[in-house]
Amino acid sequence: MLETAWRGIAIISASEAGYNLGEVIRQKLKSLEIPVIHYKYSEVDIGNIWDCFDGFIFVMALEGAVRTVCKYIKAKHLDPPVVSIDDNGRYIIPIIGGHWGANEMAIELSKILENNAIITTASELLNKPNVEQIAKRLIAKILNPEMIVKINSAFLRDEKVCFLSKDFIINIPLIKYGYDEECKYIITTDEEFKNNDKYVIYLKPLNLTLGIGSKRKIDIENLFENIERILRKYEIDKKRIKIIASIREEFKELAKKFNAEFRLISYKQIEEFSNPCLTPPSKKLVELGLKGVAEIAALIAAGGRNARLVLRKIPINNEATVAIASFEG
Amino acid sequence: MLETAWRGIAIISASEAGYNLGEVIRQKLKSLEIPVIHYKYSEVDIGNIWDCFDGFIFVMALEGAVRTVCKYIKAKHLDPPVVSIDDNGRYIIPIIGGHWGANEMAIELSKILENNAIITTASELLNKPNVEQIAKRLIAKILNPEMIVKINSAFLRDEKVCFLSKDFIINIPLIKYGYDEECKYIITTDEEFKNNDKYVIYLKPLNLTLGIGSKRKIDIENLFENIERILRKYEIDKKRIKIIASIREEFKELAKKFNAEFRLISYKQIEEFSNPCLTPPSKKLVELGLKGVAEIAALIAAGGRNARLVLRKIPINNEATVAIASFEG
Numbered sequence: 001m002l003e004t005a006w007r008g009i010a011i012i013s014a015s016e017a018g019y020n021l022g023e024v025i026r027q028k029l030k031s032l033e034i035p036v037i038h039y040k041y042s043e044v045d046i047g048n049i050w051d052c053f054d055g056f057i058f059v060m061a062l063e064g065a066v067r068t069v070c071k072y073i074k075a076k077h078l079d080p081p082v083v084s085i086d087d088n089g090r091y092i093i094p095i096i097g098g099h100w101g102a103n104e105m106a107i108e109l110s111k112i113l114e115n116n117a118i119i120t121t122a123s124e125l126l127n128k129p130n131v132e133q134i135a136k137r138l139i140a141k142i143l144n145p146e147m148i149v150k151i152n153s154a155f156l157r158d159e160k161v162c163f164l165s166k167d168f169i170i171n172i173p174l175i176k177y178g179y180d181e182e183c184k185y186i187i188t189t190d191e192e193f194k195n196n197d198k199y200v201i202y203l204k205p206l207n208l209t210l211g212i213g214s215k216r217k218i219d220i221e222n223l224f225e226n227i228e229r230i231l232r233k234y235e236i237d238k239k240r241i242k243i244i245a246s247i248r249e250e251f252k253e254l255a256k257k258f259n260a261e262f263r264l265i266s267y268k269q270i271e272e273f274s275n276p277c278l279t280p281p282s283k284k285l286v287e288l289g290l291k292g293v294a295e296i297a298a299l300i301a302a303g304g305r306n307a308r309l310v311l312r313k314i315p316i317n318n319e320a321t322v323a324i325a326s327f328e329g
Numbered sequence: 330m331l332e333t334a335w336r337g338i339a340i341i342s343a344s345e346a347g348y349n350l351g352e353v354i355r356q357k358l359k360s361l362e363i364p365v366i367h368y369k370y371s372e373v374d375i376g377n378i379w380d381c382f383d384g385f386i387f388v389m390a391l392e393g394a395v396r397t398v399c400k401y402i403k404a405k406h407l408d409p410p411v412v413s414i415d416d417n418g419r420y421i422i423p424i425i426g427g428h429w430g431a432n433e434m435a436i437e438l439s440k441i442l443e444n445n446a447i448i449t450t451a452s453e454l455l456n457k458p459n460v461e462q463i464a465k466r467l468i469a470k471i472l473n474p475e476m477i478v479k480i481n482s483a484f485l486r487d488e489k490v491c492f493l494s495k496d497f498i499i500n501i502p503l504i505k506y507g508y509d510e511e512c513k514y515i516i517t518t519d520e521e522f523k524n525n526d527k528y529v530i531y532l533k534p535l536n537l538t539l540g541i542g543s544k545r546k547i548d549i550e551n552l553f554e555n556i557e558r559i560l561r562k563y564e565i566d567k568k569r570i571k572i573i574a575s576i577r578e579e580f581k582e583l584a585k586k587f588n589a590e591f592r593l594i595s596y597k598q599i600e601e602f603s604n605p606c607l608t609p610p611s612k613k614l615v616e617l618g619l620k621g622v623a624e625i626a627a628l629i630a631a632g633g634r635n636a637r638l639v640l641r642k643i644p645i646n647n648e649a650t651v652a653i654a655s656f657e658g
Contacts, residue, residue: 121415
């Protein structure tokens, strides 16, 4: 789960002991190339960032985590997975979103921290896929959410679910590729597919924008290769990058290589933009009076209210950062 | 904690496996003479009974318990202690009210069920007294709640707290009896006590009513002795019983022995009375078209909006039940 946490993990600690453990966790996740931000409980508006991350880790006594979560929960399929870890790191407890990643996250963290994951859901439900996770992996919108329950129930009963798509692949066990007459349950990205005898859920892969920030002129060919590598790692087809955005005109060259539109963003636009999901700027950037560029550029290019950060900024060779946002269109 | 759960423990189970484990827990608590009621999640309005019990046990996955608790929590000092136990009885997890009894309850249940209590609060805070618990043990109202934090902080720092009372004793370690010049923090039932150099919290012990139900004529002397034994067990001074209430005139004799007023309650009053905290009648009573009498009689005699069930009905020799309610007066 952690390796696909493209939107990152938020760690929230309350006490000094919790902060120290939170820093240990942050370093370990960072070393695994997982985007991670550590907030102090007293300094963050959690409601503001509730929809911004793929998972939350509350480093505090369970009761504190529960009372906090209670303020923000909406519904099972809307809330992020949340894991609570006590200040001693002894118990790693999924609080909500057990079947939406929290159990997996707790198990992975228990290996990293060499301590106990407290899993309280029926074990036979562990690791079953569900439509929401598949949509997230594909960066897709679910066009007929009323069908979610039907398909998810089929996964729970271990019935065959088929995935039908011309352009997309997805690496999830239990899913059969392609279509055959036996498949009663079908997930497809093909809006034209119709079959009234089947249960069909339609996913619409969203268009993507790539934002780039860099401090100086860098080699475009090398950058292109690195971005290609990152996209492969996250199983994102490079053809989906529709717009490349930056404050530096030189990246027009890069856009050509992606067959994408280039969007030049002004300093003023960067300054004026705000979004609760942005990664807070590092101390170094703050001292220089700068804001991060990659996430803002990606979000501005994605435009409008449906723009959503889907890959939190990641560094490339310490000379650039890239981030990806999605938009419907 | 369980042995002073006079208002009883509510078990709430969601699945069939959970129901079976809930029944095991109910039988074990019952055998320890702890008042306990087991509800099915789908059949109970939890909001209605939230303030009626000394503790809740949710037998279900933690997430279900958390999402349920989230609907009803008010504030740390107002919520009941809640413990969650997964359907396999593997993990016994205090969710809220850790320092208000949930940690203790989880530890005691872990011994009963021979399994793991998952305590995530700082261990040095375990078993510290607090003003709310002392007031509950004394069945008393806190007259100046604004002082609670000061006194509780003193307990947490292991400072000396004195208990000053002409009539009441309380069995809590860390409390020094009586008053000396060294005591900076004082809990008292004496409204006349004044000392501006000290932090003083005033507890007003409430008056009590005793309700009795019985199926047939029973020996009053024997009943009196049994009730005296129960009151001693719960450390309730018998002088505090101000009213004895029943639908049977013969208990007038019992009232005389307690130096208490007797209140005859009519069948009609019993029929018309409702209160969310009443113990649901047994199947046997329902078949006979009857409601329990003891709790209703106690609550009617206590009258008005401040009436509160403080001892859930307990059987005496299988021939009578008694319950206690409190009222300000």
